[in-house]
Amino acid sequence: MSQKALEGVKIADFTWAAAGPLTMSYMAHCGATVVKIESGTRSIGARTFPPPGGEAGMISSIMFSNDNSDKLSITINMKEPKGVEVAKKLIEWADVVAENFRPGTMEKWGLGYEELKEINPSIIMFRSSARGQTGPDAHVAENGITLQSQTGFTYLTGWPDMDYPTPPWGAFTDLTAPALGAVMLIGALDYRARTGKGQCLDLSQFEAGLQYLAPALLDYDVNKKCAGRIGNSSSCGVPHGVYQCSGDDRWCTIAVFNDTEWRALCNVMKKPELIEDQRFATAVSRKKNEQELDNLISDWTMKHAAEEVMTRLQEQGVSSGVVENSYDIMNDPQIKDRKFFKQLEHKKLGAVTHHGVGFTLSKTPCEVQTPGPLLGQHTEYVCKELLGIDEEEFRELADAGALE
Amino acid sequence: MMTEKHSSETVLGGYRVLDLTDEKGPMCGWALANLGAEVIKIEPPEGDRSRNIPPFYGDVPHPEKSLFFFAYNTNKKSITLNLKTTDGQNIFKELVRSADFIVESFRPGYMESLELGYSMLSRMNPRIIMTSITPFGQTGPYASFKSSDLMCGAMSGFMYLTGYPDRPPLRISVPQAYSLGGAEGAIATMAAHYFRERTGEGQYVDVSIRESMVKTTAYSIPWTEKYGVIKKRSGPYWTLRGENTRVHFPCKDGSVTFVLPLIGSSPKFSGKLVEWMDSEGMAGDRLKEVDWENIEAGSVSRELQRDLEEAIVGFCRSKSRDELMEGLVSRKITAAPVNTIQDIAANPQLEARDFWEEVDHPDMNTSIRYPGPFIKATETPCVKKHRAPMIGEHNAEIYMNILGKSGEELILLKGAGVI
Numbered sequence: 154m155s156q157k158a159l160e161g162v163k164i165a166d167f168t169w170a171a172a173g174p175l176t177m178s179y180m181a182h183c184g185a186t187v188v189k190i191e192s193g194t195r196s197i198g199a200r201t202f203p204p205p206g207g208e209a210g211m212i213s214s215i216m217f218s219n220d221n222s223d224k225l226s227i228t229i230n231m232k233e234p235k236g237v238e239v240a241k242k243l244i245e246w247a248d249v250v251a252e253n254f255r256p257g258t259m260e261k262w263g264l265g266y267e268e269l270k271e272i273n274p275s276i277i278m279f280r281s282s283a284r285g286q287t288g289p290d291a292h293v294a295e296n297g298i299t300l301q302s303q304t305g306f307t308y309l310t311g312w313p314d315m316d317y318p319t320p321p322w323g324a325f326t327d328l329t330a331p332a333l334g335a336v337m338l339i340g341a342l343d344y345r346a347r348t349g350k351g352q353c354l355d356l357s358q359f360e361a362g363l364q365y366l367a368p369a370l371l372d373y374d375v376n377k378k379c380a381g382r383i384g385n386s387s388s389c390g391v392p393h394g395v396y397q398c399s400g401d402d403r404w405c406t407i408a409v410f411n412d413t414e415w416r417a418l419c420n421v422m423k424k425p426e427l428i429e430d431q432r433f434a435t436a437v438s439r440k441k442n443e444q445e446l447d448n449l450i451s452d453w454t455m456k457h458a459a460e461e462v463m464t465r466l467q468e469q470g471v472s473s474g475v476v477e478n479s480y481d482i483m484n485d486p487q488i489k490d491r492k493f494f495k496q497l498e499h500k501k502l503g504a505v506t507h508h509g510v511g512f513t514l515s516k517t518p519c520e521v522q523t524p525g526p527l528l529g530q531h532t533e534y535v536c537k538e539l540l541g542i543d544e545e546e547f548r549e550l551a552d553a554g555a556l557e
Numbered sequence: 558m559m560t561e562k563h564s565s566e567t568v569l570g571g572y573r574v575l576d577l578t579d580e581k582g583p584m585c586g587w588a589l590a591n592l593g594a595e596v597i598k599i600e601p602p603e604g605d606r607s608r609n610i611p612p613f614y615g616d617v618p619h620p621e622k623s624l625f626f627f628a629y630n631t632n633k634k635s636i637t638l639n640l641k642t643t644d645g646q647n648i649f650k651e652l653v654r655s656a657d658f659i660v661e662s663f664r665p666g667y668m669e670s671l672e673l674g675y676s677m678l679s680r681m682n683p684r685i686i687m688t689s690i691t692p693f694g695q696t697g698p699y700a701s702f703k704s705s706d707l708m709c710g711a712m713s714g715f716m717y718l719t720g721y722p723d724r725p726p727l728r729i730s731v732p733q734a735y736s737l738g739g740a741e742g743a744i745a746t747m748a749a750h751y752f753r754e755r756t757g758e759g760q761y762v763d764v765s766i767r768e769s770m771v772k773t774t775a776y777s778i779p780w781t782e783k784y785g786v787i788k789k790r791s792g793p794y795w796t797l798r799g800e801n802t803r804v805h806f807p808c809k810d811g812s813v814t815f816v817l818p819l820i821g822s823s824p825k826f827s828g829k830l831v832e833w834m835d836s837e838g839m840a841g842d843r844l845k846e847v848d849w850e851n852i853e854a855g856s857v858s859r860e861l862q863r864d865l866e867e868a869i870v871g872f873c874r875s876k877s878r879d880e881l882m883e884g885l886v887s888r889k890i891t892a893a894p895v896n897t898i899q900d901i902a903a904n905p906q907l908e909a910r911d912f913w914e915e916v917d918h919p920d921m922n923t924s925i926r927y928p929g930p931f932i933k934a935t936e937t938p939c940v941k942k943h944r945a946p947m948i949g950e951h952n953a954e955i956y957m958n959i960l961g962k963s964g965e966e967l968i969l970l971k972g973a974g975v976i
Binding site for chain 2: 161285287289295307329341355372373376383387390396467472474479480481486505509
């Protein structure tokens with residue numbers, strides 16, 4: 154087995170739900186040892202997120218396994234003083250302490266940044282929260298669903314002829330913020346390796362999410378224009394949209410950015426007369442008659458399978474792609490060829506598909522290897538092998554209820 | 558094998574990035590620049606085509622006025638270089654010798670066709686990290702597909718799941734796929750960098766924008782794999798947990814988001830809403846009769862759910878967004894306004910955290926307010942923002958100071974269309 158990029162990096166991971174664990178997933182896939190600290194007695198959060206798998210009532214969802222693959226799990230009862238002691242040992246062991254609780258929670262346990270530094274002077278504390286550690290709204294409760302509205306993604310998704318937007322599927326800030334968080338976290342690790350200095354990182358998922366809307370924020374600042382909903386259209390290309398194909402709920406995108414692509418599209422549609430048709434001959438005229446053009450294209454796409462539309466247009470150099478559903482993605486030849494998904498044998502769920510990361514590194518593999526851990530699966534291993542706790546002390550801790 | 562080139566208290570101070578990306582990957586180099594790297598954007602002599610992406614300053618379409626370009630090219634330098642010429646290729650190779658990173662987004666095989674592929678460049682500089690950001694990655698049957706952000710969003714499953722059931726699938730109106738691909742590219746590049754600083758070895762990074770986007774909908778996969786269910790668009794409803802849970806509520810002057818807290822977790826919250834509606838005479842008798850404090854989560858009938866939802870939707874429509882938010886927050890119901898860009902520009906939390914960063918644009922006699930750092934860091938904060946470069950703004954600096962070219966040579970290269 155080749156070495157991994159972040160091999161040797163040690164993370165005490167207090168994160169839960171989605172945004173925190175997804176950040177730590179990047180670290181785990183790249184080779185860091187990520188020890189997930191969970192409570193065996195309190196709320197079990199994402200472990201119960203549907204869809205359920207395997208036996209009823211068990212606490213290991215497929216979604217959880219996906220978000221936490223390649224990690225270890227230890228259960229600690231933070232209400233027990235001895236539990237806090239184990240947590241402190243982990244902090245001493247770790248290079249990074251990660252958390253995404255509501256601001257103030259770590260402090261309540263006596264594990265704020267100042268206290269962490271006393272335990273481990275060069276610790277990196279990675280804090281991710283909805284709207285940052287400071288400011289009047291830092292403590293206001295949010296979740297990924299509300300936060301994508303807070304951040305503007307909801308308002309910006311919808312059709313221009315409708316009064317209201319529609320929320321993007323899922324929780325978009327849970328996906329956009331972790332990527333930028335991981336970039337700085339790896340940077341901080343490199344800086345620490347070089348200088349011995351740790352630090353505190355304060356990721357506001359709101360602020361990180363806004364980076365993805367920067368052009369619209371600049372547009373408002375300089376032009377006082379408030380970005381609105383434009384469906385699937387584009388100010389750079391026409392036709393540019395999603396077109397219905399034959400079959401039930403089958404669709405394909407077509408995006409044309411210049412006259413060459415326009416000619417290719419007309420030829421594939423076997424409508425060469427449209428090339429010079431004055432309604433569509435230039436980008437300007439196409440934009441002016443966009444609705445009419447979209448109707449003409451739909452007349453053609455409706456007669457063909459989405460896959461066929463995509464293949465025929467791509468062959469002629471026009472950007473086109475099937476609007477894939479989850480079944481399509483699982484069976485997509487490109488996804489298969491790239492081995493993006495991997496079937497892993499989960500002790501409770503059986504063989505389950507796990508997704509990887511969107512990149513490969515030529516020398517340091519980062520494909521997913523182990524499914525998400527069972528609750529407390531590695532408690533003994535972490536205590537004994539990573540923290541050097543001997544059998545006797547381990548029994549004592551267990552008996553005191555510290556490891557629940 | 559640690560390098561001794563760190564010139565400042567930043568993560569990447571003293572490191573050089575050659576950024577060849579067009580609109581597909583600028584966020585990667587942008588993130589590295591935020592960490593203090595010297596990022597040199599290498600553009601064709603006519604300028605990178607992402608300079609033509611709207612919106613524009615003053616709504617004037619001009620390659621030096623694209624706000625898209627401004628947003629993701631802060632703290633970069635720009636040189637022009639025609640890689641199609643032999644002179645251009647040679648100059649690029651000279652630059653590679655002193656560079657630490659290359660980021661590019663050409664179609665797979667293009668760099669190799671110029672004899673500038675990773676295998677060639679890594680022979681000259683084994684420490685180099687080369688990151689390619691493309692729609693599908695370098696391999697596989699779709700690798701050479703013609704790209705668009707729309708296509709990447711569609712083929713990731715995200716669009717199929719976004720929108721209304723009776724309308725076509727939908728993307729976010731500010732394109733997101735390329736940005737997410739660029740950000741994941743930055744993670745991979747930093748991981749490779751960490752490895753290089755420990756071992757001295759560079760490597761090749763292959764990013765698939767579409768795969769970065771697939772992760773946004775990966776939660777829909779288990780439903781299909783285990784239960785044969787294909788999740789569909791559901792408008793204002795959230796379907797992740799299996800049931801349709803309403804999360805979007807129009808009001809008098811906009812809309813708000815909260816998870817209609819009926820199913821699963823705690824019907825108690827619904828009780829609070831019913832109480833609120835009742836205090837204004839807007840809860841029907843059926844809803845008032847329910848003992849919300851003690852009802853079991855699973856035992857709420859479909860009919861009652863429907864009634865409750867209908868009442869709440871009607872109630873929300875009668876309120877302003879501020880009234881709703883105040884009432885929801887005071888009842889400890891997790892909620893957020895559906896913010897417009899204008900709302901965000903005036904957001905007090907961002908103000909209190911000193912988020913915005915005013916960046917000078919002396920060429921236009923103005924300054925523009927940019928989103929500030931993507932993360933706050935006590936030791937290695939994101940560097941202060943500097944405006945994006947003009948086309949070839951740093952030609953003299955880079956070609957003369959770094960490569961030691963003479964003024965005469967530059968004139969010759971300019972005449973030959975190389976720079």
